[in-house]
Amino acid sequence: MxxxxxxxxxxxxxxxxxxxxxxxxxxxxxxxxxxxxxxxxxxxxxxxxxxxxxxxxxxxxxxxxxxxxxxxxxxxxxxxxxxxxxxxxxxxNDVPVVRELADDLHTPAPDYVPEAQRATFMGYHRPDGRVGIRNWVLIVPTSMCAAHEAVQIATVAEFTLFDRAKYPNVDGVVAIPHNKGCGCSDGSNIEVMLRTLAAYAEHPNVGGVVFIGLGCEKTNLTVMEQYLSDLHRPLNKPVARIGIQEAGGTQGSVKRGLEAVEAMLPVVDQITRQPAPISKLSLGVKCGGSDGFSGLSANPALGRAADELVRQGGTVLITEVPEFCGAEHILAWRARDAETGRAVYAMVDWYKDYAAKFGTVLNENPSPGNVAGGLLNITIKSLGAIAKAGTTRVEGVVGYAEQPPGPGLYLMQGPGYDQESTPGLIASGAQLVVFTTGRGTTIGNAIAPVLKLASNNAIYERMKNDLDLSAGDIIDGTRSIDEVGLEVFEHVRRVASGEILGKSEENKHREFQVWAEQSVSL
The missing domain is CATH 2.30.130.110 (Archaeosine Trna-guanine Transglycosylase; Chain: A, domain 4)
Structure with a gap:
């Protein structure tokens, strides 16, 4: 007081x-x-x-x-x-951004924790060497034309076929309906959508996949299979494919889908959790419904957890490029070398050009709720937002739904819109996301936990059934950023091990959209 x-x-x-x-x-x-x-x-x-x-x-x-x-x-x-x-x-709002980079820029590597001292978690080891923290049967519609049938299969299967007591190593049956895949232009729209759907199908949190397509759309089953083949990415897991037109329509497709799921569940259940080094974990960091405290408590506390994961050999992914604007020089100066720093500037400039095509400028990014909470302009918002990624060096940048080539901190191209940027992080390999919020956000994901970290204790108490943790003690002065950050790290480890569920999982939040109306080449 x-x-x-x-x-x-x-x-x-x-x-x-x-x-x-x-x-x-x-x-x-x-x-x-x-x-x-x-x-x-x-x-x-x-x-x-x-x-x-x-x-x-x-x-x-x-x-x-x-x-x-x-x-x-x-x-x-x-x-x-x-x-x-x-x-x-x-x-x-006038703020200078000094973009000069020394040609010999070199940011030292983090102070890595010796392997023998690193944390572990219990996960599902996959044939490609990755480790899942959940084990879903996933229904993937290859276009909007199959979204209804995909939802029907998943919904009916969860109520009639899936029994956790019978299949203790399976998390359930889920679909990722979307509004993409047909009636759109060729090129990057198709590429990004196929890349995202393929990434979900091969994600380590997924133990089995049922692809379903209409049959005549641009992204039909044949196109999806050819895409995976061209990338030399075989799905080393149970897979079924259903064509709606070939199956005789909706009812026939749903019947075949349920048969496929019923046959798949006992196979997916055969895998069990085994110890894995924390270096196998990839964490997405996000924010939404931010307030004036987000950049002072939740974001730096999450950044402390992100630093710890990187120091222990793991991977951290941050996106929402509009919220780098005004702070991009800080990320560029933290790049491993000048080439990487210039790539940071390039991804921000690309997004500015992209936004301009729609008559939008990035300094209009703060929402009315942000402004009411104290985030008066994009610079204040961005300086607080990038704190989620901690302080370790930037290893590189990747496109939307593209997986980084190695561990460490990476920036992913993507929008500030939560329903598209969160799925992008998971398509880029994140097994879970920590999402900071000051005003309260409930979003989840179909195959990955999305943990909410509140910036203040008042919103945490009001929305305890949706928010997982609070960094409000930092504002109250009763705990430090380090203390809360290490609590977040341990909570992430326990969720990854399946010891506890995220609140978004308990509430069955399964939002999924694809950011596909653009070219994301960097």
Whole structure:
């Protein structure tokens, strides 16, 4: 609880100064006008009512000078008085992005944990060397024309064929209906869709696959099979294929699908969890419904967990390229070399050009909810958002639904739209995702746990049935970023081992869409 407003108290009683170079602080509790806070030996009187997540000035910021948070410019002052609320009225969004890179840029590798000291988890070892954390039977419609039948097969199978007591090593039967695959232009649209569906079919969280197609669409069963063959990616798992037109329509297809699932379940159940090094884990990091605390608590705590996974030989994937904008130079400066740094800039520039085709500019990214929570512009949002990826070096960039060539931190091209970017992370190999939220988000995925990490304790208490963990103690000052980060890491390990389910799994959230209306070549 904050002191009475008339009493001068240390800044930490009311607000957080993220970096010693900052000239603003973020309110962690309501700060009434007239509140006096101690900043070293000086006293700052707050001139406006400050709501949690918003900022007030720790110094007078003359017009034309930068307003700073995270030690970085977040805007340009229009004339900010000492103690004033930072708002769009007194701060413009003008921020310089210095993109120069030294030709000899070299970021050292992380301080890796010795293999003998690394954590382990219990997972499903696959023939390709990857390890799954779930074991699903997956129904894959090769186009929108087969989505209804795919859902029918999965729904009926889960209610009539799947019995956890009978098949203890199977997580269930699930479909990934979508609205892509026919009536679209050739080229990248088809390529990205096939790449995504193929990645789900061969994903280590999937133990068996039933492909279903109409028959005459652009992405029919033959096209999908040829795509997998061309990539030399055989599916070393039970597979069945059903053509709706060949099977006589919907009812015939559903009947065949149920027969295929019934035959597949005992085979998929034969695999059991075995110990695996944590280096076999790939973690996707995401955020949505962010607030002014997300970049101060949940995101850096997740970043601490991400750093720990990388140090233990694992892989971390971050996407939402629109939310790199304004902070891309930090990621580029952390690249392993200059070539990788330039690739970071290229992926952001590509997305700017892509957005411009639709009349959109990336500095309009913050939603009304973001702004209400204190994220006034894309720079503030991005500086907080990239904290999810920790502090280790950037190994490279990959396209949407493309798998990285090795372990470490990778940036995946993709939109900020949760229902498309989350499936992209999983198609890129993530066995699970940790999703930070300040205002509350419920999204899940068909084949992978999507764990929610709240930025504040109030939203966690309100939505406990949907949110897995809270980083709110960081805001309250009762736990450190390191403490919460290591709790997240251990929670991820336990979920990966099947010891506990994610709340999105318990609620059967199975969202799936494909970001396919573009070219994603980098």
């Amino acid at each position: 904050a002191p009475v407003a008339s009493e001068a108290a240390p800044l930490s009683a009311y607000a957080i100064q993220v970096d010693a170079r900052d000239n603003v602080a973020v309110a962690r509790v309501p700060v009434p006008r007239g509140t006096r806070v101690l900043l070293g030996e000086a006293t700052v009187e707050v001139l406006d009512d400050i709501t949690p997540g918003h900022r007030f000035a720790l110094a007078a910021i003359p017009e034309g000078q930068f307003v700073r948070q995270y030690g970085q410019p977040i805007g340009t002052s229009k004339g900010v008085a000492l103690g004033a609320l930072i708002s769009r009225a007194n701060m413009s």
